[in-house]
Amino acid sequence: MPPSSSPPTVVTAAARTARRTAAHAPLGPGTLLWRHAADLRSLLPGAAAGLMQLMHPGIGAGVSEHSAFFDAPFDRIHRSVPQIWATILAPDGTDRARTIRDLHRAIGGVDEHARRYHALEPETFWWAHATFTWEIFKAAETFHPGTLTAEDHEQMYAETVTWYSRYGVSMRPVPADYASFQSKFWHICTKQLELTPAAARALEIARHGSETITILPVGGHRLDRAGRLVIERPLRLLTFGCLPTVVRQRFDIPWTPLDQAQFAALALANRQGYRMMPTGINHWALRSMLRYIGAHTRPHRYQPAA
Numbered sequence: 001m002p003p004s005s006s007p008p009t010v011v012t013a014a015a016r017t018a019r020r021t022a023a024h025a026p027l028g029p030g031t032l033l034w035r036h037a038a039d040l041r042s043l044l045p046g047a048a049a050g051l052m053q054l055m056h057p058g059i060g061a062g063v064s065e066h067s068a069f070f071d072a073p074f075d076r077i078h079r080s081v082p083q084i085w086a087t088i089l090a091p092d093g094t095d096r097a098r099t100i101r102d103l104h105r106a107i108g109g110v111d112e113h114a115r116r117y118h119a120l121e122p123e124t125f126w127w128a129h130a131t132f133t134w135e136i137f138k139a140a141e142t143f144h145p146g147t148l149t150a151e152d153h154e155q156m157y158a159e160t161v162t163w164y165s166r167y168g169v170s171m172r173p174v175p176a177d178y179a180s181f182q183s184k185f186w187h188i189c190t191k192q193l194e195l196t197p198a199a200a201r202a203l204e205i206a207r208h209g210s211e212t213i214t215i216l217p218v219g220g221h222r223l224d225r226a227g228r229l230v231i232e233r234p235l236r237l238l239t240f241g242c243l244p245t246v247v248r249q250r251f252d253i254p255w256t257p258l259d260q261a262q263f264a265a266l267a268l269a270n271r272q273g274y275r276m277m278p279t280g281i282n283h284w285a286l287r288s289m290l291r292y293i294g295a296h297t298r299p300h301r302y303q304p305a306a
Helices: 012-015 033-035 048-052 055-066 073-089 093-103 121-143 150-165 178-191 197-206 221-242 245-250 256-277 279-295
Strands: 108-110 117-118
Touching: 012 093, 012 150, 012 245, 048 055, 048 121, 048 197, 048 221, 055 093, 055 117, 055 121, 073 093, 073 197, 073 245, 073 279, 121 150, 121 178, 121 256, 150 178, 178 245, 197 221
Parallel strands: none
Antiparallel strands: 108 117
C-alpha cells in the first residue's frame, strides 16, 4: 500500500526507540530498485516528489536561499535528477552519492521563521531521499501493469536503504522496514510539511504555468514553447494526481472528479502503452535523457552501467 493511501498506524514513541536497524540488500543491475529506476516511468511522479521536498521547512529554506529557484525553478530538477539517478545506476554510484553529499555541506542558515536549518541535518537529508524512495514505489504501483508483492515491497525497500547508505550520512532517521517507512512518511506529510515560499511558488507554476520559465535545460525559445504546450496539462495531472491525498487536502490543492478520471486514464495509458515498448528501448531512452540533461548541467556527465 503506497503512502498516499489511507493512513497506516503511526509508530509509537516506544516503538521508535526500540526499532530495529534498517535492513540492507544488494543493489546492482537486475535488482528490483535498479530495474525500476532504469525505467522511464520512474520519473513520472518526480514533480510531486519535488513539491514535497519544497514543503519541508529545511529544504524549502535551503532552496530559497542557496539557489536561483525563483528565477529558474526547473534548473534544480535538471541539475539534481541525473546525478541522483546515477547514484543507483552508474558504476561509480557511491562516489556520485558522496559528491552530492559534499555539495550540501555549506547549505544552512535561518529561515523566515527564525528556525535554523542545514541540508545535512539527518532528518532533513533523509526526507529528500524518502521522497525519491516514495517516487519509485509510486511509479511502480501506478504506472506498471503488474503489482508488487509484499515480499517485493520489503526487498525493494531494503535496496533503497543500501542506496541511502551510499551518501555516507547518518542512518539514524532510516525506518527499519517498508511499513515503518509508510508510517513515518505519512506522519511527516500530515504534521510537518508546510507551504514554504518555494513550495508556494512551485504550486503556482503547476496550477497556472508561466511564460517566463524555461522548462528545458537548453534550447531556443521555440523548442521550449513547444515543450510547454505539450507537457503542461499532463504535468499538472501527474504532479497533483501523484501527490498523497492528505497533502492535496492540507494545502487546498484543487482536484476534481474530472481531474481524477483524467489522471486514471493517463495512468492506464502508461500501463498499456509500455507493454509494447521493448525493455531495452525503455532503458536506453531514460539513459539518453539523463545523459543529455546531465551534460548541460554538470561537468561530469551521467554514465550508466554497461
